[in-house]
Amino acid sequence: MKKLFLGLISILLVSGCAGLPFDLPFFDGGGPNVTELGPDIIVIQGISIIPNPPLRPEDQFSVYFEVKNQDDIEPISGVSYELYDTGLCVWQPGGYYTSKFGSWSEGFAPLETKLVEWVFKAPSLEDIAHLRTTCPIKFKVNYSYTAKSQIDVSVINENRLKNLQRAGEDVIYEPNLNVGRGPIKIYFDFGNTLPIKESSSLSVYLKVEDKGNGLLGQIENDSFSLETDSTNFIFSDFMPEYFTCTGNICKNNNSIPLINKETFEIRFVLDTPPEDMEKTYYITAKLNYTYDVIGEANVAIEPR
Amino acid sequence: MKNLILLSILLIALTSLCAYFPLEIPQIPSSYQQQIGVNRVVTESPDVFFSIEPTSSEITSGRDIQILFEIRNKQMYDLNDVFLDAYDHPCFSSGTFSENIGTIKGNRTIITTWKLKSETDLFMDKNCRIKFSLNYTANYSYFQDIAVLSDSEYYQRELAGTLKDIPIQSSSSISPLGISIEFSEDQPLLGKDNYYMYINYFNTGNGFITVNEGDITLKTPTNINIVQADGKYCGGDYKQIDANTYQLNKSLIFLKGKANPSTCNFTTSDVSTIDIKSLSLITNYKYLLDNSILVRVKK
Numbered sequence: 001m002k003k004l005f006l007g008l009i010s011i012l013l014v015s016g017c018a019g020l021p022f023d024l025p026f027f028d029g030g031g032p033n034v035t036e037l038g039p040d041i042i043v044i045q046g047i048s049i050i051p052n053p054p055l056r057p058e059d060q061f062s063v064y065f066e067v068k069n070q071d072d073i074e075p076i077s078g079v080s081y082e083l084y085d086t087g088l089c090v091w092q093p094g095g096y097y098t099s100k101f102g103s104w105s106e107g108f109a110p111l112e113t114k115l116v117e118w119v120f121k122a123p124s125l126e127d128i129a130h131l132r133t134t135c136p137i138k139f140k141v142n143y144s145y146t147a148k149s150q151i152d153v154s155v156i157n158e159n160r161l162k163n164l165q166r167a168g169e170d171v172i173y174e175p176n177l178n179v180g181r182g183p184i185k186i187y188f189d190f191g192n193t194l195p196i197k198e199s200s201s202l203s204v205y206l207k208v209e210d211k212g213n214g215l216l217g218q219i220e221n222d223s224f225s226l227e228t229d230s231t232n233f234i235f236s237d238f239m240p241e242y243f244t245c246t247g248n249i250c251k252n253n254n255s256i257p258l259i260n261k262e263t264f265e266i267r268f269v270l271d272t273p274p275e276d277m278e279k280t281y282y283i284t285a286k287l288n289y290t291y292d293v294i295g296e297a298n299v300a301i302e303p304r
Numbered sequence: 305m306k307n308l309i310l311l312s313i314l315l316i317a318l319t320s321l322c323a324y325f326p327l328e329i330p331q332i333p334s335s336y337q338q339q340i341g342v343n344r345v346v347t348e349s350p351d352v353f354f355s356i357e358p359t360s361s362e363i364t365s366g367r368d369i370q371i372l373f374e375i376r377n378k379q380m381y382d383l384n385d386v387f388l389d390a391y392d393h394p395c396f397s398s399g400t401f402s403e404n405i406g407t408i409k410g411n412r413t414i415i416t417t418w419k420l421k422s423e424t425d426l427f428m429d430k431n432c433r434i435k436f437s438l439n440y441t442a443n444y445s446y447f448q449d450i451a452v453l454s455d456s457e458y459y460q461r462e463l464a465g466t467l468k469d470i471p472i473q474s475s476s477s478i479s480p481l482g483i484s485i486e487f488s489e490d491q492p493l494l495g496k497d498n499y500y501m502y503i504n505y506f507n508t509g510n511g512f513i514t515v516n517e518g519d520i521t522l523k524t525p526t527n528i529n530i531v532q533a534d535g536k537y538c539g540g541d542y543k544q545i546d547a548n549t550y551q552l553n554k555s556l557i558f559l560k561g562k563a564n565p566s567t568c569n570f571t572t573s574d575v576s577t578i579d580i581k582s583l584s585l586i587t588n589y590k591y592l593l594d595n596s597i598l599v600r601v602k603k
Binding site: 035037073148150152154163166167168176178180181276277278279280282 | 389391392394427428429430431432433435437507512557558559560561603
């Protein structure tokens with residue numbers, strides 16, 4: 001009875017601690033207020049095989065799937081598809097798509113769905129040596145997209161800060177980080193407490209994460225940029241092996257790998273401009289990438 | 305069994321502390337700064353009512369927002385060099401960001417409208433806090449009677465219990481700046497004696513006050529004489545301009561609404577019976593009130 005009671009209490013204890021908001025990107029405690037749009041733009045959905053497997057050797061079958069643009073605002077262009085592995089099954093011309101690869105030149109309207117059908121022929125009995133086998137039908141849909149993130153920074157005049165502190169006010173600024181749509185997310189954080197004093201140095205940390213279901217191996221050279229909204233708010237220190245910064249603009253001069261779907265922490269230092277009172281500045285990061293969404297259908301072939 | 309039940313109640317109570325705790329603890333609204341209606345924000349000080357009201361709290365990017373300002377001088381004296389400034393206007397790149405209003409006469413209201421255009425280059429909705437400041441200069445006057453009695457008059461009244469019957473008044477204009485004077489002994493004061501006067505400075509408003517060197521003029525009556533010690537008046541806080549006029553010799557620094565008081569050593573003059581005269585402190589101060597509105601700019 002006692003054990004039952006203690007067990008019940010343990011369950012209650014565990015359930016009480018669930019759902020804490022530990023969703024900050026990569027720093028412990030504090031950090032910006034993050035508003036993040038969904039990760040997936042182009043998705044593969046509704047994969048189906050007709051007729052239903054298992055199939056007999058030399059049967060003809062079709063694989064259908066839908067490609068959907070989940071963005072309800074932006075159209076997407078540059079979407080292409082490719083069938084890259086069929087196992088022992090053989091792709092046949094005659095489906096709705098007459099090629100193993102191609103692209104939709106007209107692009108995808110917001111929330112538009114397009115159907116793909118490929119026809120295949122199952123291997124012969126000899127090919128499978130009278131043994132049960134599976135054809136892995138593997139395909140990918142790729143598209144080009146730009147990841148965008150923006151964070152605000154409050155820069156304060158030194159005397160204004162003193163006056164606020166002398167008035168007994170808590171001078172705290174919680175930056176707002178807007179992380180745009182798409183599987184690739186760019187997160188920011190700061191090494192200093194905000195608001196930051198005028199004419200001082202602000203450490204900025206950046207990390208890129210792949211939160212989608214597809215693949216991005218690396219950030220290509222010259223595809224990642226960082227910019228402040230003022231030519232007076234300039235980069236004074238950066239990682240020269242990966243970035244070149246001039247004034248308020250930085251661009252990557254080397255490819256940056258994603259290991260376990262994320263980059264290392266990228267550090268920059270910004271020099272804050274002089275201010276009369278307080279001013280909100282924005283730092284915007286943009287990353288152009290091509291993302292592969294993978295689809296797979298396993299078709300079982302049974303010998304007669 | 306009883307202990308086990310008690311223990312379980314305690315553990316459940318502890319567990320409830322782990323439940324989703326709101327990150328922002330609601331703040332108790334200040335008595336001077338409040339949110340009225342959906343969009344209107346109001347800041348008040350003893351002499352000024354300042355309200356900001358945007359036409360909408362949400363606009364589509366690229367469109368204009370109109371903001372209505374109401375500035376009311378609550379007192380009978382003028383507010384000068386009134387300057388309205390949007391010192392931080394993220395997401396709004398063009399439009400009116402400052403206005404020189406000049407003088408607002410006593411008990412008058414100024415209403416002005418600004419149009420701000422929101423930026424177009426947005427990739428998602430953005431919450432933008434526009435911060436405004438209202439700067440002005442004004443005068444503050446403070447008068448304090450100083451009653452000096454001869455020895456005979458003082459002891460005679462003390463015996464008769466009429467010392468407190470002497471009318472000693474102080475008056476001041478209403479402003480966010482407050483000044484009070486205290487004496488090392490209760491008034492009335494004895495003639496030919498030595499006393500201390502403590503001048504206290506307060507900021508009773510919700511904004512930031514600036515009182516710089518030379519901004520306070522202290523005029524002492526002829527029945528007292530401020531004593532110079534080590535070449536300084538009032539510990540160096542004031543400098544002498546002429547026989548009975550002194551000026552503030554430093555900038556006042558207000559910490560949580562209070563500045564460091566000035567201590568002035570003075571002697572009372574030799575009077576025949578009773579001499580009541582008035583000390584004045586006239587102050588020119590700059591005041592800054594600020595407030596902000598939050599506008600959501602939609603993509």
